Amino acid sequence: MTVDWRTHTNPPAPYVEPAPYGYLYLGFRVDPPRRIPFVPRSSRRREALRRCQDLTRRLQALDEVMSARAYRAVVIQPSSTSPRFDVIVLIETTAPDTIATVQADPAFQQLGADFVMTARNIRRLGDIDSSPSGTFLFNHFTADDADRALRYFDGVAGWFSHDAKVDDIALLGPLDPAPYVFVNQVRLPGTLAEFVLALLRPNFRHSVYRKMTGNRVGFASIICKPV
Template identity: 30%
Template sequence: MIEPSGAGYLFIGASSGPWPLPVALPRARRRALLSLLHAGAEQLRSPAGREAGVERADVFRAVLRPPGRGRPFARRTADRAGDAGGGDLLDAVLLVQTRDPSTAAARLRSDAIGDLRRRLEAAGAATVVFTGSNVRRIGDVEHDRRGIFLFNYFSAEDTEENLHAWQYTAGWFQEQTGLDNSTVLQPAGPAGGYSLINHCRWEHLRDVLPALVLEPSFRRFVLRTFADHRTAANPVLYRLDG
């Protein structure tokens, strides 16, 4: 672990509708939502946005729902994060990094974000929008190169229990998947029922997927640890869009 970042984060996640299969099949509605998020990201990356403290704005497109959902407490996970029966998932995400958490809060109140939220809602998208800060960090998540990105949406009765479970199991991912980066975000307010969101990156699907599917200790140790800490995990894998 290294010291958490002092940056702020603005998260905007949108769902294009039920997603019954593990693989995200192409759909026009998702492309429409991604286009709206790209337009919002362009505004945030403008000179005015940079001057206001926006450091980067990246858009992600969901590609796969991997194994790892915490079934014992699945009902506590926000419906918008999806379930095995085909609930709505956040399959289009805009992650904004700002100078500090107060800057992220100011961007959330801006006209540009208000307009983006209205456009997403007019398109019929279920959305989750929040600001947050980094509370645990293995290393910075690189967004300047393509790869496979994880957003793991946690729902827990106690955030400290959630943090303990994440940190206790982080070494498994470092050992089994070669993970060398991770940024854990804690929402500053209501966030669709999420207690924490873990964000990290691998070069390829083959770096992470075999361990989740074939390694028995994933269920025996990782998922068991989250269950013992009354935490539900709901992972979704993404790629940078565009």
């Protein structure tokens, strides 16, 4: 069957109730690549990750922390809006109002992130599987109007569940002023190569890319592995 992309709409995303937790999204520019998307090995990054692992273990001992994990970037999308984080830390707190307590802890302050975004979950598809063998995507969305960007995201989110077979999506909306209207965490359902092939299909360009960029919603992806 031939699809007319001019009138095509994505199936609705099977959202579930947003998680009630608070989030601290931290980005570090340790040794990001300058001209290539793939992130090469780096002794500086390895040391930074070791330090982040030690500090996140300390944070996990806090009553207010549900989880805390460091990620190393493996691919950074070439984009003028990319934050170029080659190390990411995501901390999940018991509620948005316990974020400040975690931020006040010495272990958090010692992380010394280049970027910190406090957030809540505004959209969710399944539960994010934090398996250490997984591959994760963090997508950073920019727009002049956050509500409009969210409407357009809702209009394309079904592509990820229907066409890319993504089961786990957590959209994090900032609680304080931030350069991103939201950051999307996705656990890739298969290998990185399989996901990249899905992005190269014509239906991604028509169903997602053109709809978002045509409505002035930018996005920059970082693909990571947990450590």
